[in-house]
Amino acid sequence: MKDFFYAIQDLFVNVLFKPLDALRALELENWFAASIISWIFVVICLVALVYWMLQLKKFNDNNEEDKTVSSHSFL
Template sequence: MTFKEVFEGIQSFTESVLFAPYDALRLGTESWAMSNVVNWLLSIVGFVAFIYWMGQLKKFNENNEEDRSQTSHGYLGDAPEN
């Protein structure tokens, strides 16, 4: 067994086994938009989650529900007295 055969075996395993899920996601189309439908869906879900999270932060900020009295370092605000 030569080094060339070892590297060809690694190549064969990688292309046929490890990249198989990516080949399945291509959906067999030549269209760029159809090939990236998963990326578009994940981007939309992430954007909606970001907007929701920012809305929740704003709601808690307006209600003054967060305790802002303690800081971990003196340069972030008043340091706790020892």
């Protein structure tokens, strides 16, 4: 049973967290490159948020949602 937990530890430490270790090492060598990677992730999240808000606005403009008080019993 102990080997099972060591296998889980090995999976996370040596496989799944390898990109984070590489990013940490990159930050020590070149701070700007590590920051650019972070900003790319921020831009991807921002684009996803804008797309989500536009989709919500489209459904709201089509009046597809039932907004009556009786639609939910807790209201």
